Amino acid sequence: MLAEWLLSSNYTVVFTGAGMSTESGLPDFRSNHSGLWKKKDPSKIASITALNKNVEEFMEFYRERVIGVKEFGPHEGHFILARWEKQGIIHSIITQNVDGFHQEAGSKRVAELHGTLQKVRCQSCGKEYTSETYVNKKFYCDCGGVLRPNIVLFGEMLPQDAFQFAQEEAEKAELFIVLGSSLTVTPANQFPLIAKEKGAKLVIVNLEPTNLDIYADEVIHGEKIGELLKEIDGYISNE
Ligand code: NAD
Numbered sequence: 145m146l147a148e149w150l151l152s153s154n155y156t157v158v159f160t161g162a163g164m165s166t167e168s169g170l171p172d173f174r175s176n177h178s179g180l181w182k183k184k185d186p187s188k189i190a191s192i193t194a195l196n197k198n199v200e201e202f203m204e205f206y207r208e209r210v211i212g213v214k215e216f217g218p219h220e221g222h223f224i225l226a227r228w229e230k231q232g233i234i235h236s237i238i239t240q241n242v243d244g245f246h247q248e249a250g251s252k253r254v255a256e257l258h259g260t261l262q263k264v265r266c267q268s269c270g271k272e273y274t275s276e277t278y279v280n281k282k283f284y285c286d287c288g289g290v291l292r293p294n295i296v297l298f299g300e301m302l303p304q305d306a307f308q309f310a311q312e313e314a315e316k317a318e319l320f321i322v323l324g325s326s327l328t329v330t331p332a333n334q335f336p337l338i339a340k341e342k343g344a345k346l347v348i349v350n351l352e353p354t355n356l357d358i359y360a361d362e363v364i365h366g367e368k369i370g371e372l373l374k375e376i377d378g379y380i381s382n383e
Pocket residue numbers: 160161162163164165166167170171172173174175179180240241242243244258323324325326327328329349350351352367368369370
């Protein structure tokens with residue numbers, strides 16, 4: 145059915161969360177068994193307070209996350225989404241992920257709501273560096289300011305341009321597909337509801353149930369995103 149909806153929709157927006165990248169090898173935050181959230185509480189470390197008060201632990205945590213992301217890359221599911229964009233099957237991606245895998249796979253119209261771990265920037269002057277800088281344990285800018293990952297920390301606003309793009313795309317969507325998000329992080333989790341309110345069909349694909357399942361036209365649990373996308377891609381190619 146999802147394949148049929150994809151083929152008949154004139155405007156499809158995909159919304160991804162950490163579950164999109166677990167098949168690349170990156171842990172998510174809240175899965176029952178393996179989530180990163182179970183080991184440490186990112187709301188404490190990944191926060192503007194930690195950056196200001198506990199800067200060494202903050203830098204070490206993020207250096208490890210940067211290295212973690214660099215060890216992996218997009219999987220087949222990311223590449224299928226990038227190809228679907230070229231083919232006009234989907235129109236944009238709104239992601240909460242900070243790994244940069246959608247762009248690495250070739251997706252162009254991507255709103256990174258929570259920024260990216262692929263870059264760091266100076267907290268004082270705003271100068272950007274690649275995140276190699278962190279890997280090489282350079283934690284301070286040439287101006288002396290603290291370098292921090294170019295992501296949204298707990299307690300910070302979302303980037304205005306990504307937010308606006310996501311808002312416009314959610315409003316335009318005829319079909320809005322959530323892939324791998326617990327839909328617990330606000331305000332990102334408002335976009336599926338905005339799309340639904342504006343008349344889109346809402347599909348939620350997630351291993352576990354989410355609080356927004358009741359609003360969905362279709363919910364797919366217990367199936368891995370990569371496998372599902374391959375299945376749908378096979379169906380679409382034969383049409
Ligand atoms: P989350 O961890 O809260 O939820 C992920 C969901 O994905 C879980 O409910 C899990 O059941 C599901 N899932 C895991 N693997 C799956 C698979 N293969 N197929 C289908 N479903 C699968 O993630 P979230 O909702 O994105 O919110 C977490 C926050 O953490 C976001 O703000 C994000 O920025 C950040 N984060 C990002 C990354 C990344 O960039 N890859 C990784 C961890 C956390």
